[in-house]
Amino acid sequence: MKLKNMTPVKLRIVLALSLVILSVLGIGAFTFGYSQLKQFVVAAQDVATKAQASQSSVRDLVATKKFLETNADAVNRANQLAAESKSYVYQDQVISDINQYASEAGLVITNIAFTAPTTAAVGGTSGTTSAPATGSVAAPAGVKSITANVTVQNPTDYLAMLNFIHLIEQSLFRMQISQVGISASGDDKNPNQVSSDILTIEVYVR
Numbered sequence: 001m002k003l004k005n006m007t008p009v010k011l012r013i014v015l016a017l018s019l020v021i022l023s024v025l026g027i028g029a030f031t032f033g034y035s036q037l038k039q040f041v042v043a044a045q046d047v048a049t050k051a052q053a054s055q056s057s058v059r060d061l062v063a064t065k066k067f068l069e070t071n072a073d074a075v076n077r078a079n080q081l082a083a084e085s086k087s088y089v090y091q092d093q094v095i096s097d098i099n100q101y102a103s104e105a106g107l108v109i110t111n112i113a114f115t116a117p118t119t120a121a122v123g124g125t126s127g128t129t130s131a132p133a134t135g136s137v138a139a140p141a142g143v144k145s146i147t148a149n150v151t152v153q154n155p156t157d158y159l160a161m162l163n164f165i166h167l168i169e170q171s172l173f174r175m176q177i178s179q180v181g182i183s184a185s186g187d188d189k190n191p192n193q194v195s196s197d198i199l200t201i202e203v204y205v206r
Contacts, residue, residue, distance in 0.1 A: 090205050094148060097171065098201070105164035108153035114203075115147040147178075148201045155193040158182070168201060176202045 095112050102109045152161075161182060168175050181197030 090146075090203070094175070094203050097175070098148070098150060098168075101167035101171070102152070102164055105167060106160040107156055107164050109150060110153050111149075111151040113149045115149070143204050145202045145204050148175075148203050150199040150201055152196050152199070154195040155190075156196060158192045158194045161194060161196060174204055176204075178202045 091114055094114075098112060099109055152164075165177055165180065168177050177199065179200035182194045183197075184194055
């Protein structure tokens with residue numbers, strides 16, 4: 001179109017079309033830019049949420065670690081409430097404990113034999129004559145008992161035997177003396193010596 005043929009009407013039409021085209025292009029560019037910005041904002045919020053969750057998890061882990069360190073004694077004592085019965089690992093642990101208590105008390109263990117697990121009861125009593133446990137109360141759910149028949153080397157010192165029984169009784173929930181028989185076997189030279197029958201110890205496992 002030559003400029004000499006451009007009339008005011010045609011010029012207005014050209015200008016109007018140019019404005020419409022520019023408006024359409026502007027709206028399209030704005031819409032595309034807004035869409036990209038919205039996606040960026042959503043992605044940034046998602047990253048921020050994941051980062052906050054991760055930070056919260058780290059704080060929880062740190063708090064848990066600190067709690068376990070602060071209450072290490074309580075955690076260890078709780079783990080000792082019952083011996084683990086998986087793969088008979090408990091037998092090794094119980095034998096180790098009994099031998100340790102005997103060593104501390106000054107006794108010599110000659111044999112330890114186990115029986116099959118049964119429903120547990122807690123609260124047996126010990127004495128100086130052979131007698132079954134009395135005053136039993138129900139054990140916590142999931143805990144069973146086995147019997148460890150312990151033979152000590154005779155004769156032995158009476159006070160050492162009492163100390164051994166005391167150590168067993170103080171071993172939290174893991175072991176309890178249920179039957180023991182003791183008879184005097186001392187003489188003028190060793191008045192405190194006694195002979196012990198097989199000690200029956202209830203061992204609690206889960």
